[in-house]
Amino acid sequence: MSQLSQLIEEAYTGLKSLVIGLGVTGKALCEPGVTVIYPKEEVDNLATFRGHVELIGKDDDPAVARCVACGACAKACPSNCISVLCPVPVKEGEADTGKLGPAPQKGSKTPAQFIVDYSLCSLCGQCARACPVDSLRFCHDAYTVAFDRKAFQFELVSRLRQQAEQALEGGEE
C-alpha cells in the first residue's frame, strides 16, 4: 500500500512540476521580448560590456599610458595575445636603428608599441590583474566588426593617443 501512495505522490509532484513549467513559458509568451534587434536598435548601457583590453592614460596626461613597460601582462596572458615592445638600448659604437624588442628592456619606462591580438583574447582579465600600475582595462566597444582577422590586432599606444586627441577636440567645441 505504501508503494502505491509513493507512486501517487511521485505522479502528483511530477505533474505539478509540469504545470509550473507551462506557467513559466506561458508567462514569457505574454511578456515582451528582451532581445535588441541590432542594426535597428542599439543598447546604450554598455558599462558592463567587456571588449578588448585598452590602456589607461595618466591622470595628468591622458595621451600617455600609465604603463611602465614591465611586460608582466604579456607574461600573464594565457593566450599570448599581448606584445609590449620597447626600443632596444643602443650599444656603444653602434648607430641607433630604432629597433624594438619585447619589454622589459633596459632603461625603458614607456612602451613604444602595445599590440593586442583580439582574435586570440579570451577576455580572462589576467593581464589587467597582473599590471602593477593598473594600466589596463576592458573597453566598452561592442561594435567591433571586420572581414579580416588582421583588423583585430590593435596597437594600443597610438589608440590611446588618438582617443585623447578626440576627447580634446570634443572638449574644445
Add this chain to the structure above:
Amino acid sequence: MNMDMLLSLDYPLTRLVIGLLGIFAFVGLNGLILVWVERKVAGHCQYRPGPLHVGPHGLLQPLVDAVKLMGKQLVAPARCDRVLFWTAPLLAFAPVTICLLPLPYGPSLSPIPMNLGLVLILAFSGLGVLSLILAGWGSNNKYGLLGAARAVAQSVAYEVPLLLSVMAVALTAGSLDLYTISAQQGGWPWQWYGVKNPLAFFIFLICAVAETNRAPFDLPEAESELTAGFHTEYSGMGFGLFFLAEYANMIVVSGVAAALFLGGWQGPFLPGVWWFLVKIYCVLFFIIWLRWTYPRVRFDQLLNLSWKWLTPLALIDLALTVVVAGLGG
C-alpha cells in the same frame, strides 16, 4: 450515369475529389500558418520576438521557407534503396490526407461522412510509422535506422493507451462515427466528453503528442543525438513532405480531440465550422506550447510513461466507463 449526377455532391467519387482538393488546400495553408505560429511561439517563450524581417512580423517567412525547400536539389544517398527511399515521404503524406476526410468540420460539412470514421483514422495513422521505417531503412544510414527503430517502439507503445482512451469515449457515445459522437455533446464545456471523462482526454493528449513525434517525445528525430533521425538523408521536398505530414498529422489529432472530447463543431453564436477550427487551433497551440516548454525525455522514460502509467490508467478508465455506462443504461 450523366453529368448532373457527376456534379452532384451526393455522388461519392465527386465528393471524394472535391474533399481531397479541399483537404490539400487546408493542409498546405495550415502548414504555412503553423510554421509561423511555431516560430513565433518559440520566440516568445524565450523572450525574443521570433521572425520579424520578412513581411510584417515575419508573416511571409513561411512562404520564403517553402520556396527554399522547393528550390533545393533532391539527392539520394549512394547505395540506398531508391524505391523505398522515395516511397517513404509519399507514404508519410498520403495517409494523413485520408485521415482528414472523415472529420466533421461542421454540422453539414464533412468530406466523407462514414460510420466507421474513427477506425479509419486509427488504421491509417498507423501507416505513418511504416513510412518512418522505410525512410530509416531505405536511406542506408545508421542514424536513420536508429531513428526508425525508435519510431516503431514509440508508436507501438503509445498506440495502446491511445486506442483505450478513444474506446472509452466510443463506448460512452455508442458509436464510431465522429459526426454522431460530436453531435451527442453540447456547445458548453460541461457537456463535453473531455470534461465528463478528463482522464481519457488527458491520456489522449499525451498519446497524440507522442504519436505525432513532437517534442518532448521527438525521439525518432532527436536532432541532437541522431542528427535528424529517420529523415537525416532527405533534402528539399523529400524532407518537406515529412515536415508537412507532421503538421497535417497534428491537425488530425487535434481534429479528433476536438470531435471526441471538445464537443466538435458545437458552440454558441458562431457557425459550426468556426468553432471546430477554433478548437483545433487551441489544441494545436497547446501542443506547440508543450514543445517549447519541456526538454526531450529519455527513451526509457518514454516507454515507462506509456507502459507503466498510461496503459494501466487507460484500462482503469475504460473499466470505469463500462461500469458507469452499464449502470446508466
